[in-house]
Amino acid sequence: MKTRNKLPALLLALAMILGLAGTALAVENKKNFGDVSGHWAEKEIRRMLELGLMDGRSGDAFAPNASMTRAELVTALYRLAGEPDVSGVKNPFADVAEDAGCRDAVLWAAREKIVNGKTASAFAPDGSVTRQELAKILNGCAALAVKQEKLASRKDVLSAYPDAGDVSAWAKDMMNWAVASGFITGSNNRLSPKGTATRAQVAAILCRYMDDASTGDASKDNPRNQDGIKENELLVVSFGTSFNDNRAATIGAVEAAMEKAFPEYSVRRGFTADTIIEHIARRDGEIIDGVKEALDRAKANGVKNLVVQPTHLMNGWEYGDLVKELEKREADFESVKIGAPLLTTDDDFAKTARAMVDAAALAQDGKTAVCYMGHGTEAASNSVYARMQKVLRDGGHDNYFIGSVEAAPTAEDLVKLVKEGGYEKVVLRPMMIVAGDHANNDMAGEDADSWKSVFTAAGFEVQCEVRGLGELKEIQDLLTAHAKDAAALAETGIDVEPNPENDKPTAEPGKEALADGVYTITVDCKESMFKIDHCELTVKGGRMTAALTLGSASFDKMFAGSAAAAALAETGVVDGVASGGGEMMTFTLDVAALDEALAFAAHSVRKDAWYDRTLTFDSSSAAAK
Numbered sequence: 001m002k003t004r005n006k007l008p009a010l011l012l013a014l015a016m017i018l019g020l021a022g023t024a025l026a027v028e029n030k031k032n033f034g035d036v037s038g039h040w041a042e043k044e045i046r047r048m049l050e051l052g053l054m055d056g057r058s059g060d061a062f063a064p065n066a067s068m069t070r071a072e073l074v075t076a077l078y079r080l081a082g083e084p085d086v087s088g089v090k091n092p093f094a095d096v097a098e099d100a101g102c103r104d105a106v107l108w109a110a111r112e113k114i115v116n117g118k119t120a121s122a123f124a125p126d127g128s129v130t131r132q133e134l135a136k137i138l139n140g141c142a143a144l145a146v147k148q149e150k151l152a153s154r155k156d157v158l159s160a161y162p163d164a165g166d167v168s169a170w171a172k173d174m175m176n177w178a179v180a181s182g183f184i185t186g187s188n189n190r191l192s193p194k195g196t197a198t199r200a201q202v203a204a205i206l207c208r209y210m211d212d213a214s215t216g217d218a219s220k221d222n223p224r225n226q227d228g229i230k231e232n233e234l235l236v237v238s239f240g241t242s243f244n245d246n247r248a249a250t251i252g253a254v255e256a257a258m259e260k261a262f263p264e265y266s267v268r269r270g271f272t273a274d275t276i277i278e279h280i281a282r283r284d285g286e287i288i289d290g291v292k293e294a295l296d297r298a299k300a301n302g303v304k305n306l307v308v309q310p311t312h313l314m315n316g317w318e319y320g321d322l323v324k325e326l327e328k329r330e331a332d333f334e335s336v337k338i339g340a341p342l343l344t345t346d347d348d349f350a351k352t353a354r355a356m357v358d359a360a361a362l363a364q365d366g367k368t369a370v371c372y373m374g375h376g377t378e379a380a381s382n383s384v385y386a387r388m389q390k391v392l393r394d395g396g397h398d399n400y401f402i403g404s405v406e407a408a409p410t411a412e413d414l415v416k417l418v419k420e421g422g423y424e425k426v427v428l429r430p431m432m433i434v435a436g437d438h439a440n441n442d443m444a445g446e447d448a449d450s451w452k453s454v455f456t457a458a459g460f461e462v463q464c465e466v467r468g469l470g471e472l473k474e475i476q477d478l479l480t481a482h483a484k485d486a487a488a489l490a491e492t493g494i495d496v497e498p499n500p501e502n503d504k505p506t507a508e509p510g511k512e513a514l515a516d517g518v519y520t521i522t523v524d525c526k527e528s529m530f531k532i533d534h535c536e537l538t539v540k541g542g543r544m545t546a547a548l549t550l551g552s553a554s555f556d557k558m559f560a561g562s563a564a565a566a567a568l569a570e571t572g573v574v575d576g577v578a579s580g581g582g583e584m585m586t587f588t589l590d591v592a593a594l595d596e597a598l599a600f601a602a603h604s605v606r607k608d609a610w611y612d613r614t615l616t617f618d619s620s621s622a623a624a625k
Helices: 009-020 024-029 042-051 070-080 103-111 131-145 169-180 199-212 244-249 251-261 274-284 291-300 317-332 346-359 380-394 411-420 437-443 451-457 473-484 563-568
Strands: 232-238 266-271 305-310 335-338 368-374 400-404 425-430 461-464 517-520 523-525 532-540 543-550 555-560 577-579 584-590 598-604 609-617
Touching: 042 199, 070 103, 070 131, 070 199, 131 169, 131 199, 232 251, 232 291, 244 251, 251 266, 251 473, 266 291, 291 317, 305 317, 305 473, 317 335, 346 380, 346 473, 368 411, 368 437, 368 451, 380 400, 400 411, 411 451, 425 437, 425 451, 437 451, 451 461, 523 532, 543 609, 555 563, 555 584, 563 598, 563 609
Parallel strands: 232 266, 232 305, 305 335, 368 400, 368 425, 425 461
Antiparallel strands: 517 532, 523 609, 532 543, 543 584, 555 598, 577 584, 598 609
16 A cells, blocks of 8 residues: 655555556556547546546546546545555445545545544445535545645635536535536536536546646745744745746745845735636645735834845836835834845846856757847837847857747747757746746747747757746846845846836716717726837716727637636627737727726637636726827
8 A cells, every 4th residue: 555645646546556557457547438539538548548537437438428436536535645544544434435435535524624424334336426515525625635625716706607506505615616616617618516516527627737736845945934034034036937847946936045045134025926826825825925015014013123135037018016015114114124126237147147057058069059039128128138139149159049939039039049049958947036837838839839849840959948047046146146135125226127017197086978989998907018108098978998909919818707717608708800910909998987996807819718807997097188
């Protein structure tokens, strides 16, 4: 019997291949069941069979549309957990025989309080599992894997479904968690919480769960959200990442270096990405402070001298927003200082370039090009990528190329440059502090538009090195040096460029409704990655309509309501109209009110997913055309 492995769920499942290889079960699972071919969940079912998590119902049938039984579900989860030892556990269930194939799985699930018996002495192994029961059981298994009592989402997504009221009171939190996590997606705009879960549905749900849990062990990471702060605090501010192992290897390593260099300071963490904070809390039960929460914590703990060090690559919109937030809170402390972003001075560029070259030193064979992927931004600070390219070229590193995800040069642009250089091989690395979603998916992913796929399709031999700059000691030392040189907010000498959408004038209280006409109007978006170029508001007969133009074509649809509701909507989705040579996108939206935070959703072209966007149309900025 195996002992419980504490690796992430996906790695546990992969390890199961070795544990099951050579058994009759593994041989059976490799059969090409006829009722799986062409099924909507064929890919997920075959993955379950290959990993040995699920079995066929008979020698020639998987039965994908049959109801999943309680025994089958706990067996799959037991295998996924690494088959923990249950020796010495007494079997209280009369309907689970000692030689039953599900016996150990049932005892494990009952011991860990993941699944209760139907009665004290009956487990009902052949009973079906409802979708809300599946949510509760999966929540218990996921919580156990990360050593939490339960996991929850702080966002309400259930209310977007018309049958949300059918979810039993005991299951609401777990169902909301499963839906918010993307594990249970519903069918035909309905969750059907009391309907039975099919074997195919469970296969798909377990695959989604494994993928979500595959980024490493959150317990390795110190969230640095503790109280007991000294009078001196060093707050390290990062965008953040939900990739657990890389968060510890990059952001965590930078923070640890800061702690060593600042023994008289309490080092704490603040993330700027709310979506990442929510994801980590929902999946791992780990709470990471946002910048405002971190500053509140510092004030409550009596911090007098606050030093803030961003891990930002450049003085872009995020750095500008951070400075503005600190300016608002400056009176809360006796002293507030901020360190420079990574790439600020000529010396910063030179040291970072050397670190980037040394990190890919094996590429010096005359045949290999190294392509670094940056994020890219619409802010003026995007020029750091071209500047770094020049520093590399001036240093004689002609086989190094810099591109970005959100701006130029693109992967396609780099393909042309690499071909012109006569290179045969390509090494891809992220020019980012962390190797998170962009590095793992946009750079090293298997989708057709990933950098790996683009270069492979162009005929290059491609090697992906998914390691953030924050792993490099040289980068840790450079950021630490910036923290030591931190200056008062007004004395940094660094240009501050806040996100223009977060710096709109405040509306006048009680301002009257606009008269009929057409106005230019500023629109504030709470989410900084949503870049609004301009907006025209038409007021006619009490109705307001906005022609909202984005500064890029990254989003192709919008919807008045939440992202969860947009994903289910059959009507009300607004298609964008391209303009500016395809570089901009305009949406015609109904505006319910001015000077109020309105819920909208926007559909990402790249991610094929809906995201929440909170827009406020500022009446004080309205100017008649």
